[in-house]
Every structure is written in C-alpha cells, then in structure tokens.
Amino acid sequence: MQFQLEDIHPLTDFQRNAKAHLARVNKTGRAEVLTVNGKAEAVLVGRRSYEKIMAAMEELETLKSINRGLEEMDAGKTVSASAVHQKLRKL
Known part of the structure; x- marks a missing residue:
C-alpha cells in the first residue's frame, strides 16, 4: 500500500484535530500515517x-x-x- 504525501501527519496534529482526521479517512477511504519525530508510528483507517x-x-x-x-x-x-x-x- 502506498501513501500519498497528504496522508502523512504528525501524531500531535491528530491529537489536536482528531475529529477532522476521522472524518477525512471515513470520507476518502484512504488511510493516514501518523508520525512521531518524523517516523511512521501508526496507521489510521476508517471503519x-x-x-x-x-x-x-x-x-x-x-x-x-x-x-x-x-x-x-x-x-x-x-x-x-x-x-x-x-x-x-x-x-
């Protein structure tokens, strides 16, 4: 699975804007990569x-x-x- 640059976000941004991230992954069906110190740490997918x-x-x-x-x-x-x-x- 390849990720687009716009699908990579810092974990801190997710923490501040969780509802927006959830809405985006559910609307687009694309996963988001959450990073810590620039390294991928988690992948967020919609239901x-x-x-x-x-x-x-x-x-x-x-x-x-x-x-x-x-x-x-x-x-x-x-x-x-x-x-x-x-x-x-x-x-």
Missing part, C-alpha cells in the same frame, strides 16, 4: 476500510487452510471418510 481489511484477512486465512488441507491430501496425510466411518461403527 469501512477496517472492515474490508478484516474480511480480506479472514478470506486469506480460509484459503490458507484449504491449501494446507490440499497439501496434506497430496502428501497422503489424510484418512478417507469410509475408513473413519468404519472406525466409528466399531465404537
């Missing part, structure tokens, strides 16, 4: 952007789990459903 990020993260985790399962199948590390059913019937 909708955050929800999109979290949904994307959840989707990524699901895809990673599916991929792990497929890799385990390819490596022969799985048990067939019929074998599981046979073991359960014996219990």
Whole structure:
C-alpha cells in the first residue's frame, strides 16, 4: 500500500484535530500515517476500510487452510471418510 504525501501527519496534529482526521479517512477511504519525530508510528483507517481489511484477512486465512488441507491430501496425510466411518461403527 502506498501513501500519498497528504496522508502523512504528525501524531500531535491528530491529537489536536482528531475529529477532522476521522472524518477525512471515513470520507476518502484512504488511510493516514501518523508520525512521531518524523517516523511512521501508526496507521489510521476508517471503519469501512477496517472492515474490508478484516474480511480480506479472514478470506486469506480460509484459503490458507484449504491449501494446507490440499497439501496434506497430496502428501497422503489424510484418512478417507469410509475408513473413519468404519472406525466409528466399531465404537
């Protein structure tokens, strides 16, 4: 993710004008980088952007789990459903 120069602000400016910063990130959908002594320390995102990020993260985790399962199948590390059913019937 690249930030535009106008999206970089000192933390002290955010502290003085928090409502304006929140309104801007919610209106534009762009994140802001908050700096301390000229170094990036935090990123401010609006609620909708955050929800999109979290949904994307959840989707990524699901895809990673599916991929792990497929890799385990390819490596022969799985048990067939019929074998599981046979073991359960014996219990």
